[in-house]
Amino acid sequence: MTSFYGIHPSAEVWHGLTLLHFFLVGLAGGSAFLAALSRLRGEGASRNLLLFAALFVALDLAVLWLESPARFRFTHVWLFATFRPASAISWGAWGLLLTLLLSLALAFRKGPERILVPLLFASSLVVLAYPGMLLSENPGRPLWDGFVTGLMPLTGLALAVAFWLVFLRGSLPRLAPPVFLTAGVAALLYPWGLLHGDAGERAAWAGLWQDAGLFYLAAALLLLLAGFFRRRPELAGGLALLGSTLLRSLIVVFGQ
Amino acid sequence: MARYAMAIDLEACVGCAACAVACVTENQVPPGVTRLWIREIEEEGPSRPQVEFRPEQCYHCENPPCVPVCPTGATYQRQDGLVLLNPTKCIACGACVVACPYDSRFLHPDGHVDKCTFCAHRLEAGRDPACVETCPTGARVFGDLEDEEGRLRAALASARRVDVRKPHLGTEPRLFYLNAPRATGLGGEE
Numbered sequence: 001m002t003s004f005y006g007i008h009p010s011a012e013v014w015h016g017l018t019l020l021h022f023f024l025v026g027l028a029g030g031s032a033f034l035a036a037l038s039r040l041r042g043e044g045a046s047r048n049l050l051l052f053a054a055l056f057v058a059l060d061l062a063v064l065w066l067e068s069p070a071r072f073r074f075t076h077v078w079l080f081a082t083f084r085p086a087s088a089i090s091w092g093a094w095g096l097l098l099t100l101l102l103s104l105a106l107a108f109r110k111g112p113e114r115i116l117v118p119l120l121f122a123s124s125l126v127v128l129a130y131p132g133m134l135l136s137e138n139p140g141r142p143l144w145d146g147f148v149t150g151l152m153p154l155t156g157l158a159l160a161v162a163f164w165l166v167f168l169r170g171s172l173p174r175l176a177p178p179v180f181l182t183a184g185v186a187a188l189l190y191p192w193g194l195l196h197g198d199a200g201e202r203a204a205w206a207g208l209w210q211d212a213g214l215f216y217l218a219a220a221l222l223l224l225l226a227g228f229f230r231r232r233p234e235l236a237g238g239l240a241l242l243g244s245t246l247l248r249s250l251i252v253v254f255g256q
Numbered sequence: 257m258a259r260y261a262m263a264i265d266l267e268a269c270v271g272c273a274a275c276a277v278a279c280v281t282e283n284q285v286p287p288g289v290t291r292l293w294i295r296e297i298e299e300e301g302p303s304r305p306q307v308e309f310r311p312e313q314c315y316h317c318e319n320p321p322c323v324p325v326c327p328t329g330a331t332y333q334r335q336d337g338l339v340l341l342n343p344t345k346c347i348a349c350g351a352c353v354v355a356c357p358y359d360s361r362f363l364h365p366d367g368h369v370d371k372c373t374f375c376a377h378r379l380e381a382g383r384d385p386a387c388v389e390t391c392p393t394g395a396r397v398f399g400d401l402e403d404e405e406g407r408l409r410a411a412l413a414s415a416r417r418v419d420v421r422k423p424h425l426g427t428e429p430r431l432f433y434l435n436a437p438r439a440t441g442l443g444g445e446e
Contacts, residue, residue: 003295003296004293004294004295004296005271005273005276005293005294005296006273006276006290006292006293006294007288007289007290007293013350013353013354013363014350014354018350068347068348068349068367069348069363069367069368070346070347070348070367070368071367072367073367073368075328075330075344075345075346075347075348075368076347078327078328078329078330078345078347079327079328079347081328082328082329084324084326084327084328084329086324086325087324087325087326087327087351088325088351089325089327089349089351090327093327134325134351137321137324137325137355138321138325138354138355138357139321139355139357139425139426139427140321140355140356140357140358140422140425141354141357256354
């Protein structure tokens with residue numbers, strides 16, 4: 001039996017709005033990545049995709065500001081007064097800012113595309129990758145193992161592709177099935193890896209499984225299922241949107 | 257340069273929580289949060305139940321995971337080993353709270369992260385941390401690890417057993433637990 005005298009400070013500092021951030025940052029990074037990839041391949045990305053990428057970044061930054069207990073202390077200015085390579089959040093802050101500026105510049109044809117598109121490609125990769133980096137750099141949180149570094153960008157990309165299919169109805173079905181299937185398979189491999197990890201990882205997975213195992217399984221299956229609806233892109237997008245959102249949220253909530 | 261550290265003799269600790277109260281008073285810690293708390297672990301022993309009173313706080317690790325994750329440099333490590341936080345640079349992103357494997361950090365109601373400082377302000381005045389000074393059984397010892405003749409090194413040398421929390425993480429905490437009641441070391445999740 002363990003009890004405490006005094007109040008044990010809770011480590012659960014990330015709540016509802018933080019989950020919204022993890023959702024929006026995936027959409028932002030994924031949308032910017034798709035737009036940059038499309039232009040790099042000479043397909044001429046939809047202007048809407050660039051505008052949505054900028055909108056998602058702006059919304060995400062607004063959410064981050066809103067959820068911060070320091071929002072009226074305006075200390076966030078320090079984020080952009082320095083760059084700290086060991087900090088995932090530092091990468092994320094600069095990645096988001098650059099993605100916002102580059103998406104807007106490309107959408108409104110301001111500046112040389114030959115330079116801006118590769119830069120957007122790089123900054124979108126940073127935005128896609130940094131949530132996974134942020135989670136996996138915590139040695140005391142065994143649920144967030146190294147696998148999360150790959151799983152988060154994958155589900156972020158799946159979010160953006162799904163959003164495209166549902167709301168923008170673009171011509172992306174060729175890309176969609178492999179993205180959804182890869183994310184679904186990765187989601188199933190993740191617990192397999194944890195179960196073959198150390199005692200801490202096994203206990204972390206057991207905790208998630210006990211409290212929300214069915215939701216996790218459903219999220220992974222939704223992503224897999226989305227990969228098979230080739231002729232119904234909107235349905236596939238809806239399933240993938242739901243699966244990716246659920247998966248990312250569960251990993252963040254239960255990893256703390 | 258001094259290398260500050262603390263030791264707590266678990267055989268001497270009676271769980272009175274005077275240290276926790278002294279910390280609140282000294283550092284004006286607001287209600288609802290705390291820099292120091294006492295974990296009470298009751299386990300079956302060979303012949304009778306064993307109770308371990310274990311005060312917990314920031315361990316001022318030699319390799320603190322909270323420092324590199326800070327995006328603004330608000331959390332930093334001094335040359336004397338103290339891991340401190342500058343509230344005016346803290347954006348309360350929570351990265352350090354999550355990074356700390358010992359859950360020693362928390363969000364202060366004023367909108368920044370907070371934690372134990374080993375009473376750095378008292379050290380500058382040549383005094384011990386408030387928790388050390390107030391401990392009625394003398395379970396806590398504070399000092400300089402570099403000082404071979406000092407009381408901290410003496411306490412470590414005379415202990416039957418010395419443990420740190422979660423040694424496998426490689427953080428090298430600078431708060432040592434002496435003489436854990438269990439023969440195998442610290443109780444609970446350790």
